[in-house]
Amino acid sequence: MAGGNAIRGTRVGAGPMGEAERGESAPRRHTPFYCANGHVTRVSFAIEAAEPEHWDCPRCGLPAGKNQEAPPAAPRNEPYKTHLAYVRERRSDADGEAILEEALAKVRARRGE
Template sequence: MGSGSAIRGSRVGAGPMGEAERGESAPRIRVPFYCANNHEVVPSFAHEAQVPEEWDCPRCGFPAGKDPHNPPAPPRTEPYKTHLAYVKERRSDEEGQAILDEALAKLRADRAEVEAYMRANAN
């Protein structure tokens, strides 16, 4: 019934080898970081590594700092802007009204031309 593989049920790196096979692990330090939502994350760094001033909180994504009483402010996100909002940033109300009046005048002139053509060819 059971002619199976010798490594059945094991995974790479598993087994009694441990430190002897892989070597000594580097000395580590654990540094707590705090975000604006009062989350604490404690990553570990190699002892000789330079610890960053900020770390991303894995729970909310906000930046986290080392001072629990003064965490970094969350990033400010700009709300979605419509095309009209961008146009209003570039043009004043007077310029917009002038463009609208020009477009309406052209539309009315085109409509009057079409109506005149229709009346002339109706007979």
């Protein structure tokens, strides 16, 4: 009967010990990214990999770019909108009055008024 330990015979850190077992790592280049708060993040990419224009700063979460003199601006956060605010964007007050009158007419017809 099996014991219940699925990884019997292993221990923490029992993996390969170096590059001889894992193979050689790909040649790398380190690219600095600069955020608006002045943080510098150095990201390691494989030589043949394409670099992105922007990278999220791990310290503050702002977007970071490759140009230290002109880092990307922080994204503008939209304030929370209620359902009513979205409806008012789609409909004018006159449309709202017409819809309300139509709904009230249906309610009055159902009541027999």
